[in-house]
Amino acid sequence: MVPALPQGRTARIAALAAHCDDLPIGAGGTLLTVCRARPGIRIDALVLSGGGSAREDEERAALAAFCPGADLRVTVLKLPDGRLPAHWDEAKEAVEDLRAAGDPDLVVGPWRGDAHQDHQGLAQLVTTAFRDHLTLGYEIAKWDGDLGRPSAYHPLSPEVAEAKADLLLEHYPSQRNKPWYDREAFLGLARLRGIECHTRYAEAFHVTKLTLDLSGE
Numbered sequence: 001m002v003p004a005l006p007q008g009r010t011a012r013i014a015a016l017a018a019h020c021d022d023l024p025i026g027a028g029g030t031l032l033t034v035c036r037a038r039p040g041i042r043i044d045a046l047v048l049s050g051g052g053s054a055r056e057d058e059e060r061a062a063l064a065a066f067c068p069g070a071d072l073r074v075t076v077l078k079l080p081d082g083r084l085p086a087h088w089d090e091a092k093e094a095v096e097d098l099r100a101a102g103d104p105d106l107v108v109g110p111w112r113g114d115a116h117q118d119h120q121g122l123a124q125l126v127t128t129a130f131r132d133h134l135t136l137g138y139e140i141a142k143w144d145g146d147l148g149r150p151s152a153y154h155p156l157s158p159e160v161a162e163a164k165a166d167l168l169l170e171h172y173p174s175q176r177n178k179p180w181y182d183r184e185a186f187l188g189l190a191r192l193r194g195i196e197c198h199t200r201y202a203e204a205f206h207v208t209k210l211t212l213d214l215s216g217e
């Protein structure tokens with residue numbers, strides 16, 4: 001098991017999403033685990049769409065619940081859902097602003113193989129802006145059947161996996177009418193990813209580039 005965050009100082013995570021609820025669905029258990037273990041950790045979250053609507057309120061409350069005790073800064077923009085290519089420059093500027101705001105120890109965002117155009121576009125922007133950072137690309141189950149073969153796993157305790165499902169159902173009433181938005185889907189994928197890394201539950205991520213330091217210094 002590889003420690004991915006620094007010891008002895010406050011770590012910093014940049015977390016990016018095209019839509020409200022993407023981050024908690026893709027990495028909510030991981031955020032919950034990290035924030036509980038590291039009080040005061042800095043989390044900069046950027047969400048490209050949903051700003052100014054009820055969805056922004058949901059997202060802010062959800063992220064606060066998924067990042068307890070964190071120094072959490074949330075930005076929710078108003079780009080229209082499903083239209084990222086038409087608003088490429090705005091999205092690019094927002095990602096670059098986040099990059100310029102600080103040097104994160106870890107980046108969490110969508111992965112380039114995601115079939116949703118907005119997720120895929122943001123994944124490209126993240127790779128361009130965060131060139132020297134470990135980036136975990138989260139997965140979101142969907143109609144397109146685009147779940148791939150992830151390369152990085154973050155085990156979740158059963159309690160965290162259950163809490164993730166509870167919080168997702170509690171904080172996003174606007175999504176409850178979607179046929180896939182249920183406890184069974186969230187825990188089912190976490191259980192499958194758990195099997196793949198010899199634990200009960202896990203979240204899995206795509207890592208396209210990893211720079212190693214084996215010097216031991």
Ligand SMILES: [Zn+2]
Pocket residue numbers: 018019022116119
């Ligand atoms: Zn999304």
